[in-house]
Amino acid sequence: xxxxxxRTLLRTTTTTIKMRSCVLSVLLLNVxxxxxxxxxxxxxxxxxxxxxxxxxxxxxxxxNYRTQLYDKQKEEYLPATQGLGMFVEVKDPxxxxxxxxxxxxxxxxxxxxxxxxxxxxxxxxxxxKFALFAGGMLRVxxxxxxxxxxxxxAEIAAKDKLTELQLRVRQLVEQVDQIQKxxxxxxxxxxxxxxxxxxxxxxxxxxxxxxxxxxxxxGFWQMKHLKSFFEAKKxx
Amino acid sequence: MCSYHGTIRVLVQxxxxxxxxxxxxxxxxxxxxxxxxxxxxxxxxxxxTKCTLEFQVVTGGxxxxxxxxxxxxxxxxxxxxxxxxxxxxxMAAKNGTYKFCFSNEFSTFTHKTVYFDxxxxxxxxxxPNENRVTALTQMESxxxxxxxxxxxxxxxxxxxxLREAQGRSRAEDLNTRVAFWSIGEAFILLVVSxxxxxxxxxxxxxxxxxxxRVGS
Numbered sequence: 341x342x343x344x345x346x347r348t349l350l351r352t353t354t355t356t357i358k359m360r361s362c363v364l365s366v367l368l369l370n371v372x373x374x375x376x377x378x379x380x381x382x383x384x385x386x387x388x389x390x391x392x393x394x395x396x397x398x399x400x401x402x403x404n405y406r407t408q409l410y411d412k413q414k415e416e417y418l419p420a421t422q423g424l425g426m427f428v429e430v431k432d433p434x435x436x437x438x439x440x441x442x443x444x445x446x447x448x449x450x451x452x453x454x455x456x457x458x459x460x461x462x463x464x465x466x467x468x469k470f471a472l473f474a475g476g477m478l479r480v481x482x483x484x485x486x487x488x489x490x491x492x493x494a495e496i497a498a499k500d501k502l503t504e505l506q507l508r509v510r511q512l513v514e515q516v517d518q519i520q521k522x523x524x525x526x527x528x529x530x531x532x533x534x535x536x537x538x539x540x541x542x543x544x545x546x547x548x549x550x551x552x553x554x555x556x557x558x559g560f561w562q563m564k565h566l567k568s569f570f571e572a573k574k575x576x
Numbered sequence: 577m578c579s580y581h582g583t584i585r586v587l588v589q590x591x592x593x594x595x596x597x598x599x600x601x602x603x604x605x606x607x608x609x610x611x612x613x614x615x616x617x618x619x620x621x622x623x624x625t626k627c628t629l630e631f632q633v634v635t636g637g638x639x640x641x642x643x644x645x646x647x648x649x650x651x652x653x654x655x656x657x658x659x660x661x662x663x664x665x666x667m668a669a670k671n672g673t674y675k676f677c678f679s680n681e682f683s684t685f686t687h688k689t690v691y692f693d694x695x696x697x698x699x700x701x702x703x704p705n706e707n708r709v710t711a712l713t714q715m716e717s718x719x720x721x722x723x724x725x726x727x728x729x730x731x732x733x734x735x736x737x738l739r740e741a742q743g744r745s746r747a748e749d750l751n752t753r754v755a756f757w758s759i760g761e762a763f764i765l766l767v768v769s770x771x772x773x774x775x776x777x778x779x780x781x782x783x784x785x786x787x788x789r790v791g792s
Binding site: 378379380381382389390391392393394482483484486488493504505507508509511512515516518519522523526529530532533536537539540543544547550551554555558561562565566569570573575 | 603604605606607608615616617618619620689694696702713715716719720722723726727729730733736737740741743744747748750751754755758759761762765766769772773776777780
C-alpha cells in the first residue's frame with residue numbers, strides 16, 4: 341500500500357516536472373525566437389531588397405525575418421499589423437525561381453540549393469495601402485543561416501541520443517562537410533574562370549590578326565584605287 | 577527531492593535562455609548597392625561586447641565603397657572612403673543601437689555588390705553546460721580547438737571565394753569588352769579608310785559647279 345502511494349506520488353511529481361519543462365521549453369523557444377533576428381534595416385513601401393548567397397550545391401539556407409512598423413502615436417516601432425506581410429522570392433543561378441511565397445509579418449523560409457552558384461533572395465512588402473506605412477519605413481530584422489549553421493544540434497542530440505562528445509564530433513563532421521563542398525565548388529568556379537581567360541586570350545589573338553589583315557588589305561586597296569584614279573585624271 | 581531537481585533544471589533552462597540572448601549572433605550578408613545609394617544596418621549591442629565589422633566589395637566599378645560606423649549616440653567610430661576591404665574590431669562602450677552604413681553616392685552608374693560580416697560577441701556554446709563543474713576533458717578541449725580552427729578555415733574560404741568572384745567578374749568584363757571593341761574597331765577602320773578615299777576623290781573631281789551668271 342505504501343509502495344503504491346509512493347509510486348503515484350513519483351508519477352505525479354514526474355508529470356509536474358514534465359509539464360513545467362514543457363511550459364519552459366515553449367517560453368524558451370519564444371525568447372530564442374525574438375532574440376534570433378538582431379540585425380535590422382529599413383525598407384520602403386515599394387522597395388525590393390535583394391541579398392546574394394553564393395553557395396555550393398546541396399546546401400540548406402534558413403532565413404528568419406521579423407518586421408516592425410513605426411507607430412506615429414507612440415513614436416516607436418511596434419510589431420507590424422496582421423495584414424502586412426513580406427513577399428520572399430528566391431532565384432537560383434540560372435534565374436529560375438525556386439521559392440516564391442508570401443509570409444506574414446514574421447516568417448521563416450528554407451530552401452536547399454540544387455545547383456552551385458549565386459542565389460538571390462529578394463524581399464519586398466506586400467502592402468498596397470500607403471496609409472499603413474504613413475510615410476515611414478518598415479523595420480526588418482533579418483537573419484540568414486547557411487550550411488552548417490542551419491543544424492539544430494539540440495534536436496540532433498535528442499533524436500540520435502548522442503553524448504556530449506559525440507555531439508561535438510558530429511558538429512566537426514558537419515563543418516568539414518561544408519568545407520569539402522566549398523572546395524568542390526571552388527574547383528568548378530576556377531574552371532569557369534580559366535575558360536573565360538582562355539576565351540579572352542583567343543579573342544585578342546584572332547581579332548588582332550584580323551585587324552592587321554584588314555589594315556594591310558585596306559592599305560593596298562587605297563593605294564591601288566587612288567593610283568588608278570589619278571592615272572585616269574592624268575595627274576600622274 | 578524530485579521536485580527540487582525539477583526546479584533546478586527549469587531554472588538552468590531559463591538561465592540558458594537568458595545567456596543565449598547575451599550571445600548575440602553574427603550576421604553575414606551580401607547585398608546589392610545601386611548607384612547613388614546608401615544602405616544602413618542597425619544592431620542593438622550591450623556594453624562590453626567585442627564586435628567586429630568586416631566588409632569587402634565583390635563586384636562593380638573600382639570595387640570600392642564608403643563605410644561608416646556610428647555608436648548609439650552618433651559618435652563616429654569608423655569612417656573610411658573608397659575602401660575595397662577592411663576589418664574593424666571594437667569594444668562596445670555604450671548600450672544601444674549601433675549603426676553602420678555603406679555608401680555608393682560617389683558613383684554615377686555602377687552598382688556595387690558588398691559583402692559584410694558583423695560579429696557581435698561570441699558564438700553560442702553548443703549546448704548548456706548543465707553539470708559543468710569540472711573542466712573539459714582532453715577529448716572535449718581538442719574538439720573545441722578543432723572547431724575554432726575549422727571556423728577560421730571557413731572564414732578564409734569565404735574571403736578567398738570573394739576574391740575569386742572579384743577576379744572572375746573582372747575577367748568576364750574584359751572578355752566582353754575585348755569582343756565589343758574589336759568588332760567596333762574593325763568597323764571604324766573600314767569606315768574611316770573608305771571615307772578617306774571618297775574625300776580625296778572629291779578634292780580632285782571635275783567641278784561641275786553651277787556657273788554664276790554674270791550680269792543679270
